[in-house]
Amino acid sequence: MNVFPWFQPIIEIASGEVAGYEALARTADVQGQIISAANLFSSSSLSREERLSLDRDIRLQALTKFNSLPQGQFLSLNISPEWINSVTATGELPTLEMLKQVGVRPEQVVLEITELDGDLDRIxxxxxxxxxEGVKIAYDDFGAGFQQMDRVLAFTPDFIKLDMRMFQRGPKTHFHSALMQTVGEMSARLGCKVIFEGVETPDEFFAALHCNASYIQGFIFSPARAEFMGVDSMKAQTMELISQHLDMAIDEVARRQFYTEGLHSELMLLKDLLLSGGTDNLNTWHPDPDVLRFYICNRNGTQISSNFTYDVSQGVWVEDAAYAGHNWSWRPYFYQLLGATDFERRIMSSSPYYDLETGQECSTLSLSLDDARILLVDIREERKSQGRLASLISCHSDLIPALS
Incomplete structure (x- = not known):
């Protein structure tokens, strides 16, 4: 059985360099075409011992070929918990023995552990x-096992690998981007670097940037190849993609700023109405369509008014007292406003989130109504950003500068 490794490059975003490779098993079909050999490692036609021997042979071939590369690059090898169970707790580790045999430094090797459904303590x-010994550990296909969060926290890998293709299954919803961003944020907190694999398009590359990706792997750069590439062979393409992203991000910020200036006028009008006659004056104000609701809190964060929502079809304001008495002081946009030295004229904005009542992406703006009260306004996000990045990113700034 002729099974051999091919190598897919892994690109470091910050430098644009080929930082390393993942070794992938390949074989030839009856027509001589090179195809994936991944199915052999779960084939019932091979015994467990045969599959283990095949797996170790692929690793040894990959390490032997990789030994010719610069020492700054790394090689990522897949290993299943099934093979870990083949080794005694105090026995020799076959992969470490292979490193010694071919002369590869352990620091150049990343072991990707998949299918974390084995014995967690043993893993x-x-x-x-x-x-x-210096070998790094990656948790492969993290998204596929997202329900096993407790295992990931115990495992604390050096890398987390996310397959972009997993987030394309089924209809795209805001949960896809929310999940990706959550994984990126969690990885940063755990001290893990994120590798996005399966990246094929510029938009997927841009999405990965906003999910804390450090490395990109996928057809956007190269499929797996028999031979290695030059360290700088993908640098020009990477820098061009980063440049495109910067141009779009700047355009997105300009759009948001223009829209925010209009909202600032709206909120100042609402503030004046409330200060001059309370909610009795509301019928004279027809809000921007993106204003979902507003309410008032005291300086301690307790909501002292109803929620007020504008019914466009009826042209009237609807009052809902269900949230009166709730305390929102723990939300960043509330305490950040009070902590600002110029809070009397400062408007603060939350990061975007999804409103539970409407299911729409929104943010909450807060500003001082007077010395004792804070006005909070929930704003729909759809029109705030209309550029190409709108479907890929969320604004992470909690501060909208005061406008004069």
Missing amino acids: CLFAERYRS
Whole structure:
């Protein structure tokens, strides 16, 4: 059985360099075409011992070929918990023995552990043994096992790999981007670097940037190849993509700023109405269509008014007292406003989120009504950003500068 490794490059975003490769098993079909050999490692036609021997042979071939590359690059090898169970707790680790055999430094190797449904304590034990020798550990296909968050927290890998293709299954909703961003933020907090694989288009590249990706792997750069590439071979393409992203991001900020200036006028009008006659004056104000609701809190964060929502079809304001008495002081846009030295004229904005009542993406703006009260206004996000990045990113700034 002729099975051999091909290598897919992994690009570091910040430098544009080929930082490393993932070794992928390949074979030839009856027509001589090179195809994936991944199915062999779960084939019932091979015994467990045959599959283990095949897996170790692929790793040894990959390491032997990789040994010719610059020492700054890394090689990522897949390993299943099934093979970890083949090794005794105190016995020799075959991959480490291979490193010694071919002369590859452990620091150049990343072991991708997939299918984290084995014995977690045993996996963690062996991961620490590899780490103690300098080998890094990656959790592969993290999104596919998102429900096993407790395992990831215990495992604490050096890398988390996300397959972009997983987020394309089924209809696209805001949950896809929310999940991707959550994984990126969690990885940063855990001290993990994120590798996005399966990236094929510029838009997917841009989405990965906003999910804390450090590395990109996918057809946008190259499929798996028999031979290695030059370290700088993808740098021009990477820098061009980053430049495109910067241009779009600047345009997006300008759009948001223009829209924010209009909202500032709206909120100042509402503030004047409330100060001059309270909610009795509301019928004279027809809000921007993106204003979902407003309410008032005291300086301690307790909501002291009803929610007021404008019914466009009826042309009237609807009052809902269900949230009166709730406390919102723990939300950043509330305490950040009070902490600002010029809070009397400052408008603060939350990061975008999805409104539970309407299911729409929105943000909350807050500004001082007077010395004792804070006005909070929920704003729909759709028209705030209309550029190409609108479907890919969320604004992470919590501050909208005061406008004069």
